[in-house]
Amino acid sequence: MDARATDAETRVDRADHGAIRLWLRMLATNRLVETRTRRLLQERYATTLPRFDLMAQLERVPRGLKMGELSKRMMVTGGNVTGITDMLEKEGLVERVAEPGDRRARLVRLTGAGRRAFSAMAEEHERWIVEAFKELSGREMSKMAALLARLKAHVRSLEGEA
Amino acid sequence: MDARATDAETRVDRADHGAIRLWLRMLATNRLVETRTRRLLQERYATTLPRFDLMAQLERVPRGLKMGELSKRMMVTGGNVTGITDMLEKEGLVERVAEPGDRRARLVRLTGAGRRAFSAMAEEHERWIVEAFKELSGREMSKMAALLARLKAHVRSLEGEA
C-alpha cells in the first residue's frame, strides 16, 4: 500500500471552510494515534484500548469508581462500561464490590493482579504517546492544549443550553 | 550539586506528562464533538456518522471509489466498509458497479437518491461544525491545523519505518 495515505482530511480543498478542514484533520490525527496505540496494546499485552482506558481510570482511585462515574469519565454509555467491566472481571483484573449506603450502586476497582498488569502497561503506553508527540515542542503542546480546552468548553455549553 | 529540580530528567518528565495530558484532551474533545454530531445526525436525518462519512467520500468523486480506496480514506478496515456499503446499498443510497479493466474491484457510487439525501445533510452538518468551532479564531484554527499536520506526519513516519 501507498504510505502516503489518502485519508479524508488530505482531500479537502481550499474552498472548504476552515472549521471543517480543522475538524477533519482532528479526526484523522486522532484515528491515527488511536490505531497505533491499539495495535501496540494488542501486540505487547494482548489487550485492547477500552480495557486499558477503564483500568487507567481505576488506577487513580484505589477506592474504586461506580459504574456511572466510569461511564462519565470515559465518555461512553453505561452499557458499554458494563460490558468491558464484565470481561475484565472475568479475567480477574477488576472486581465489583458493594458501595456502602447504596445497594443500587457497585464500586469497581482494580485487583492486585489488575494493578500489577496495569502498571506494566502504563509505563510503556506513556512512552508510545511521548514518542508520538515528540514532533511538537512543550510550548506547542501547551498552546494546543489551551485551544482544545476552550473548544471543549464551548461545545459543552452548546450541549447544555439546547 | 544544585538540588533545584530543574535537571534534565525532571524537564523530560514534565514534558512527558504534557504529551499525555494533551493526548487525553484531544481524545475528550474529539469524543465530545463526535457524540454531538452523531446525535444531531440521528435526530435530524435518522442516519449515523459512519454512513454520513462514507457518503461524504463518494460525493467528492462522482465516478465512484473502490472498496479499498474507501477503506483507506475512512481509515477503517475493509470488512467494515463492506458492512456499511451493504446497508447503504440496501437503502438505495449507493450502488456497486463494475470497475472496467479489473474484475476483482467494485466501484461504489452514490445513486441519485443518495446524492439528494446527502446534499440535504451536508449543508446542515457544516453548520454544526462551524458552530462548534466558532470559539476559535481563523488564525487559531490555522495554527492548530498546522500543528496537527506535523503531528500526523510524524506519527505516520513512525508507522512507516517500524
Added chain:
DNA sequence: CGGATTTAGTTGACATTTAAATAATTCAGG
C-alpha cells in the same frame, strides 16, 4: 505457458458502542 505471489473484496467470529428498555433502589412529599 504455468505456478507462485499479490491484490481486491467478502465472510465469519467476536469485541465495542449506542440507544432504548428494564429492574432494583433511593428519595422526596404528603
Added chain:
DNA sequence: CCTGAATTATTTAAATGTCAACTAAATCCG
C-alpha cells in the same frame, strides 16, 4: 409509613469495528 419520581446498573438489539481466513482475479517470473 406510602407512593410516585429520580437514580443506578444491567440487559437487549442493532450497528460499527477489528482481525483472520477465504475466494477470485490479476500480476510476476522462470
